[in-house]
Amino acid sequence: MSGIKLVLGDITTAEVDAIVNAANEHMLGGGGVDGAIHRAAGPALLAACREVAEANGVRCPTGQARITAAGNLKARYVIHTVGPVYAFVDNPAQLLASAYRSSYQLALEHGCKRLAVPAISCGVYGYPLADAARIALGVSSEAPYRDLDITFYLFSQAIYDIWIAELGRR
Ligand code: AR6
Numbered sequence: 001m002s003g004i005k006l007v008l009g010d011i012t013t014a015e016v017d018a019i020v021n022a023a024n025e026h027m028l029g030g031g032g033v034d035g036a037i038h039r040a041a042g043p044a045l046l047a048a049c050r051e052v053a054e055a056n057g058v059r060c061p062t063g064q065a066r067i068t069a070a071g072n073l074k075a076r077y078v079i080h081t082v083g084p085v086y087a088f089v090d091n092p093a094q095l096l097a098s099a100y101r102s103s104y105q106l107a108l109e110h111g112c113k114r115l116a117v118p119a120i121s122c123g124v125y126g127y128p129l130a131d132a133a134r135i136a137l138g139v140s141s142e143a144p145y146r147d148l149d150i151t152f153y154l155f156s157q158a159i160y161d162i163w164i165a166e167l168g169r170r
Helices: 032-041 043-050 092-109 129-140 157-168
Strands: 004-008 018-022 065-069 077-081 114-117 149-154
Touching: 004 157, 018 032, 032 043, 043 065, 043 077, 065 092, 077 092, 092 114, 092 129, 129 149, 129 157, 149 157
Parallel strands: 004 149, 018 077, 018 114, 114 149
Antiparallel strands: 065 077
């Protein structure tokens, strides 16, 4: 049985071991789900992000993930990952898959089982939604992650319907 669930709603309300954040390479907050997570977590999250090693301002290259404490969220950790800007890269599918895989790998390394995950790259980063759903759900069902309990928090009915349709095809 798949441990994948879909919820139409706000990821900042999730009570899980780790909340995955669709961040940018600087990892100092932003708009969209990143902004919502930072607002809900409070300033402790930004302080934790600042402690992450950086090179030329980059804390998390595209396709990778970093883990921090979660401030006021009802989670032990925030796992920050950076999906591709769809129009700017040659290999968006590989990078999007890598963002999910890197997040799940960090979760496993930190003993996290229950994860709340957004639709990475599906906002301002412009990933076509059906393709993104196929990649997100495909990676989430890969063997190394079968013990994770993954709940996607989808923020609009349109995205939720696309994820439901893709899950139904699996
Ligand atoms: N809960 C769940 N999903 C949400 C929430 C929320 N509270 N708020 C928005 N979404 P985006 P990206 C959905 O743009 O495309 C930030 O500025 C949203 O509707 O947040 O990966 C970062 O700092 C969409 O479906 O992330 C980066 O600079 C999905 O989350 C950049 O945006 C992702 O949209 C990352 O862009």
